[in-house]
Amino acid sequence: MHRDFTSYLSHPVFKVIKKYLEDNEGSAFVIGGFVRDLLLEKKSKDIDIVVYGDGLEFAKNVAEILRVKKVSVFKNFGTAHFRYKDVDVEFVTARKESYSKDSRNPKVSPGSLKDDQYRRDFTINALAINLHPSSFGELIDPFNGETDIENGTIRTPLDPSETFSDDPLRMLRAIRFASQLDFKIDISCLKSIRDQSERIKIISRERITDEINKILMSPCPSRGFKLLKSTGLLEYIFPELLELSGIETINGKSHKDNFLHTLQVVDNVSKTSDKLWLRWSALLHDIAKPPTKRFDKKIGWTFHGHEELGSKMVPRIFKYHRLPLDAKMKYVQKLVRLHLRPIALVKGSVTDTAIRRLLNEAGEDVEDLMLLCNADITSKNEFKVKRYQENFKLVSEKLQAVEEKDKIRNFQPPVKGEEIMKSFNLGPCYEVGVIKSKIKEAILEGEIPNSYDDAKALMLTIGREMGLEIKESLN
Ligand code: ATP
Ligand code: MG
Numbered sequence: 001m002h003r004d005f006t007s008y009l010s011h012p013v014f015k016v017i018k019k020y021l022e023d024n025e026g027s028a029f030v031i032g033g034f035v036r037d038l039l040l041e042k043k044s045k046d047i048d049i050v051v052y053g054d055g056l057e058f059a060k061n062v063a064e065i066l067r068v069k070k071v072s073v074f075k076n077f078g079t080a081h082f083r084y085k086d087v088d089v090e091f092v093t094a095r096k097e098s099y100s101k102d103s104r105n106p107k108v109s110p111g112s113l114k115d116d117q118y119r120r121d122f123t124i125n126a127l128a129i130n131l132h133p134s135s136f137g138e139l140i141d142p143f144n145g146e147t148d149i150e151n152g153t154i155r156t157p158l159d160p161s162e163t164f165s166d167d168p169l170r171m172l173r174a175i176r177f178a179s180q181l182d183f184k185i186d187i188s189c190l191k192s193i194r195d196q197s198e199r200i201k202i203i204s205r206e207r208i209t210d211e212i213n214k215i216l217m218s219p220c221p222s223r224g225f226k227l228l229k230s231t232g233l234l235e236y237i238f239p240e241l242l243e244l245s246g247i248e249t250i251n252g253k254s255h256k257d258n259f260l261h262t263l264q265v266v267d268n269v270s271k272t273s274d275k276l277w278l279r280w281s282a283l284l285h286d287i288a289k290p291p292t293k294r295f296d297k298k299i300g301w302t303f304h305g306h307e308e309l310g311s312k313m314v315p316r317i318f319k320y321h322r323l324p325l326d327a328k329m330k331y332v333q334k335l336v337r338l339h340l341r342p343i344a345l346v347k348g349s350v351t352d353t354a355i356r357r358l359l360n361e362a363g364e365d366v367e368d369l370m371l372l373c374n375a376d377i378t379s380k381n382e383f384k385v386k387r388y389q390e391n392f393k394l395v396s397e398k399l400q401a402v403e404e405k406d407k408i409r410n411f412q413p414p415v416k417g418e419e420i421m422k423s424f425n426l427g428p429c430y431e432v433g434v435i436k437s438k439i440k441e442a443i444l445e446g447e448i449p450n451s452y453d454d455a456k457a458l459m460l461t462i463g464r465e466m467g468l469e470i471k472e473s474l475n
Contacts, residue, residue, distance in 0.1 A: 005129050006137030008038050013047055013089055016065045017131045024061075027052040028131045029113055029140065032120065035127040039149050040181070046088040050116050050128065055093035056080045062091075095119070114142060121163060121170040122177065123148045123155045152183040160192035168199040171233060172211040179215045179224030190231065197232035208237050209321045216279045221270055222263035229259070240317060241283070243290045248301075255301040258289045261378055268375035277328050278368050281335035282375060287313055311337035331365060335372055338362055342373040346391040350398055352406075356444045359399065359408040366409060370396055406443075406450045413440045414455040423459065424468040435462050 009015075009030070017028050029050045037044035051058045056073050059080035063071045071082045078093045096111035096119070113128060120126035123145040130138040139146070143157045154174050156163040164171050171193045178185050185193075200208070215224030225241070228234040234242045245259035262283060269282040288310035289303045296302055314333045318325055341358050362369045370392075377388045403409055413436055420432050439455050439462075448454040463470055 004137045005038070005139055009129070009131070009137055011047070011087070012066065013049075013062070013084060013087070014131060016062055017049070018133050018136055020058075020062060020065065021131065022133045025053075026058065027113075028058065029128040030131060031116070031128040032125050035129055035139075036124050036145075036149065039127070039146060045086070046090065049089065049091045049131070050094050050113060051091055052094055052113075055091045059089075059091035092116075113140065117142055118157055120157060121167070121173055123157055124153075124177070124183075126157050152181065153186055154178055154183050154189060155186040156189055160186075160189045161195070164189075164192055164196055165199065168196065169203045169207055169211070171197065171200060171231070172203075172208060172237075175224050175227045175231070175233070176211045176214045176218075178227060179218040179221060182219070182223070185227070193231045193233070198236060200233055200236050205320070205322045209323065212237070212321070213276060216266070216283065217274070217276060219270065220267055221279065222267045225263050225266075240287055240313070244286065248293075250295050251297070253295075253300040255293070258286050262286055264378045265372075265375045268378070269371055272371050272375070273368070275368070277331055278335070278372065280323075281332045281339075281368075281372055284310060284314060284317065284332060285336050285339045285372065285376065286310065287317070287336070307337050307340050331368075334362070334365060335369055338369055339372055339376060342370055342392070342395055343376065343388075345395045346388055350395055352402055353445050355395075355398055355402045356406060356408045356446065359403055359406075360411050360444060363409055366399065370399070408444070408450065411440075411443070411450070413443065414450065414452040415439055415459050419456075420459060423471050423474055424463050425471060426468070431466060431468065434466075435459055438462055 014030065021028060030047060031050045032048045034044045034047050049055075049059075055078060056075070059073075059082065060071055063069075063082050066084055068082045068084055071080055073080045078095060080091045082089055094111050094113055094116045096115040117126040117128060117140075123143040125145075126141075126143055127145045128140045130136060130140060143155075148155055154177055156170075174185050174189060174193065177183060215221055215228075218224060225234070228237065229242065229245065241259065241262070244262055245257060247254050247257050262285070265285065266279055266282040269278055273279075286303075286306060288306040288308075292303045292306040292309055294302050294304070311333045314329060314336060315325065317323075318329045318332075323329065338358070338361060341361075345354055345358070359366055374389065374392055377385055377392065379385050379388075415436075417428070417432050417436060420435050421427065424431070426432055439458055442448045442458055443450045443455070448458055460470065460474065
């Protein structure tokens with residue numbers, strides 16, 4: 001008995017394909033992620049269609065009926081793509097694939113739907129629904145993908161060693177889906193990934209990073225990263241993270257496992273924010289702990305300067321992973337560099353000056369920094385966590401109060417360089433910089449309020465002390 005999915009196929013693309021097949025020869029099926037997401041009751045952003053015959057011609061005809069003007073055709077891959085409203089629609093001619101050992105690029109020849117389903121990575125991604133008017137809405141599920149969705153299992157249609165060897169990226173995709181959907185990976189798949197994890201080396205960095213980002217954006221990213229470690233993939237795709245793993249003990253003193261701690265922080269921050277770059281900051285916040293680790297006989301383990309060194313490591317890591325080397329990277333660097341600052345306030349006494357300095361350095365990102373810092377409070381001792389979090393709330397409140405009073409967040413000293421130069425008949429020179437920074441310091445230290453009049457008065461006082469000539473109208 002086939003189940004009927006007609007009611008789910010209300011999208012205009014499906015209606016047009018059905019109509020087209022009423023008047024023309026051929027067959028077409030919606031396949032892959034769309035069908036999986038439909039069974040999971042999730043919204044899908046793309047529609048993949050497998051076509052018998054000439055998929056490219058088919059795509060053009062369907063696009064014409066939908067009045068879509070731009071169709072991109074990739075002749076070499078036998079695929080065509082267009083965008084209809086907010087949905088990406090991709091057409092592919094049903095095909096068979098055969099792979100050679102050292103490449104991801106297969107030899108392709110025409111095939112049946114079943115052949116096409118065999119070349120899919122997982123049973124949950126191999127489901128198809130018929131779009132032909134004679135069997136519209138019929139689910140075609142040769143590998144029991146529907147049961148695997150119900151049981152939450154990632155399994156390959158073929159022998160896993162073959163599936164993963166053909167395209168090692170699938171090893172990462174398996175882990176990414178397990179993390180995104182909270183599914184388990186079938187034991188023989190897991191074993192196979194462990195056996196050939198090294199083959200991930202032939203995959204491009206961009207594709208690997210796409211999967212890392214998807215793991216990071218899943219509800220509980222630690223699941224994906226733990227699987228990356230246990231399968232051996234982490235060693236090849238993110239060695240710095242693996243370095244964080246492990247506990248060392250000297251004279252009965254141990255430090256915590258910084259890999260597990262980092263993952264806990266990533267999970268914590270993921271509960272409060274969907275920002276990818278905040279999650280990256282959490283992932284990298286302690287990345288320099290291994291190179292800064294020391295043992296001191298009196299105080300035990302220390303990681304002095306790991307926030308500074310970590311921040312310096314960020315550009316190299318971003319470059320390696322082909323991540324953007326722009327403001328996003330600067331944001332991650334800033335959060336890594338400042339991640340200890342709010343907690344230092346929590347542990348010590350909180351002066352307005354310390355708060356103003358933090359606001360000045362964190363600027364617009366102070367809320368994100370606070371989220372990261374709050375997420376960083378992990379301890380086996382629940383009492384300790386609770387006490388820190390309570391103190392943390394106090395610091396947050398204080399931050400708000402000081403910001404309201406002093407407006408430091410986007411702080412530009414209220415007297416500009418231009419005005420300093422004019423006031424003392426100076427060109428751009430060393431003295432201007434000195435006066436500017438003295439005014440800024442005085443505001444941050446709370447010696448004068450953050451206002452134009454106070455800053456200008458201070459400027460004149462400093463100028464006098466420096467023996468500068470003051471413009472007549474100001475005297
Ligand atoms: P998402 O869109 O959330 O990343 P998806 O499963 O839709 O997930 P796509 O990359 O859009 O992933 O691929 C669409 C379909 O193409 C998949 O469902 C799967 O059937 C197939 N597919 C994609 N990548 C591979 C691969 N590396 N090996 C085999 N089949 C693949
Ligand atoms: Mg997709």
